[in-house]
Amino acid sequence: MQDEDLAVMMRALGHPVRLSILKIVAKSQQSCCCADVTQCLPLAQSTVSQHIKVLLEAGLIERRSEGTKNCYVVVAPKMQKLESAFGSLTRGLIS
Amino acid sequence: MQDEDLAVMMRALGHPVRLSILKIVAKSQQSCCCADVTQCLPLAQSTVSQHIKVLLEAGLIERRSEGTKNCYVVVAPKMQKLESAFGSLTRGLIS
DNA sequence: AGCATTCATCGTTAAATAACGATATAATCT
DNA sequence: AGATTATATCGTTATTTAACGATGAATGCT
Numbered sequence: 001m002q003d004e005d006l007a008v009m010m011r012a013l014g015h016p017v018r019l020s021i022l023k024i025v026a027k028s029q030q031s032c033c034c035a036d037v038t039q040c041l042p043l044a045q046s047t048v049s050q051h052i053k054v055l056l057e058a059g060l061i062e063r064r065s066e067g068t069k070n071c072y073v074v075v076a077p078k079m080q081k082l083e084s085a086f087g088s089l090t091r092g093l094i095s
Numbered sequence: 096m097q098d099e100d101l102a103v104m105m106r107a108l109g110h111p112v113r114l115s116i117l118k119i120v121a122k123s124q125q126s127c128c129c130a131d132v133t134q135c136l137p138l139a140q141s142t143v144s145q146h147i148k149v150l151l152e153a154g155l156i157e158r159r160s161e162g163t164k165n166c167y168v169v170v171a172p173k174m175q176k177l178e179s180a181f182g183s184l185t186r187g188l189i190s
Numbered sequence: 191a192g193c194a195t196t197c198a199t200c201g202t203t204a205a206a207t208a209a210c211g212a213t214a215t216a217a218t219c220t
Numbered sequence: 221a222g223a224t225t226a227t228a229t230c231g232t233t234a235t236t237t238a239a240c241g242a243t244g245a246a247t248g249c250t
Contacts, residue, residue, distance in 0.1 A: 003111045011109030015238090016098045019184070026188040034197055047239050049198060054237095068196050068247045076189040083185045089114070090178045093121040094171040110208090129227055142209050144228060149207095163217045163226050 001085040009082050012058035017041065018051050022074060025061060031071035096180040104177050107153035112136065113146050117169060120156060126166035 012018060024040050025032045038048045052072065055061045060079065061072045107113060119135050120127045133143045147167065150156045155174065156167045 003114050007109050007111045007114060010105050014102050014106030014109045016102045017238090019098050019102060022188055035195090043238095044240055045197070046199085046241075050238075053198085065247090068194090070197065074188050079185050079189050083182065086181055087178065090174045093117055093169050094174050112208090130225095133227095139210055140227070141211075141229080145208075148228085160217085163219095163224090165227065 001081065006082075006085055006089070009058045009060060012054050012060055015051070015054075017043065018055055021048070021051055021055065022060065025072045026074050031066055031069070032073075033066075033069040033071050035069075037072075096176065101177075101180055101184070104153045104155060107149050107155055110146070110149075112138065113150055116143070116146055116150065117155065120167050121169045126161055126164070127168075128161075128164040128166050130164075132167075 013022075020041060021037055024037050028036060034045065034049055034052060037052070038045045041048060052061070056063060060075060060082075062075050063070050063072055065071070108117075115136060116132055119132050123131060129140065129144055129147060132147070133140045136143060147156070151158060155170060155177075157170050158165050158167055160166070
């Protein structure tokens with residue numbers, strides 16, 4: 001994986017609100033929409049939507065529209081790739 | 096590990112220049128100072144020093160003064176803690 | 191068709207970040 | 221003591237980010 005792509009994902013994870021959003025999305029077994037996330041956080045809907053966009057653009061979550069809602073899921077393969085890239089980074093750094 | 100701390104480290108890793116700096120510091124077996132890093136990058140010394148500060152504050156590298164130079168090393172235990180925190184994060188997200 | 195719901199996007203503002211050159215500090219050397 | 225070296229910090233500028241309220245577009249309901 002390219003350093004730039006890795007950096008984009010790291011940056012996406014580099015904000016506590018986005019970590020929270022990821023956890024909320026992951027935890028809710030059935031479809032999790034923007035309103036669901038917003039309800040869990042002390043932030044405006046538009047702010048949450050913006051954070052979601054960052055996660056989307058990093059490829060860490062995916063949108064799928066469901067009626068009038070937009071639901072989000074964590075992209076497991078991407079997370080795994082990230083973890084492995086991160087692993088080889090750290091291995092390279094500390095060996 | 097607290098979400099905020101995790102986010103600080105992720106953010107520190109969320110810039111390609113800082114990834115480069117970490118790699119440069121890790122690769123150079125003997126003491127690696129700011130000038131050494133700067134020589135490897137198309138950036139001003141002050142800019143490199145600023146990036147180094149971000150890595151220092153995240154606890155990912157450590158300074159140790161050596162004569163008139165300041166040398167840097169990757170803090171292996173911190174990297175390992177980060178990797179394990181990251182691992183449990185992703186495990187929580189994709190399970 | 192008209193209304194309600196959901197949510198992305200727009201426009202704005204304040205704060206943080208990235209980059210630079212210039213300067214100041216601290217250690218070494220002559 | 222004075223000169224040199226290495227580098228952190230300062231001051232600045234431009235860009236990006238975070239947060240908000242308001243608006244608009246798409247979908248579903250009556």
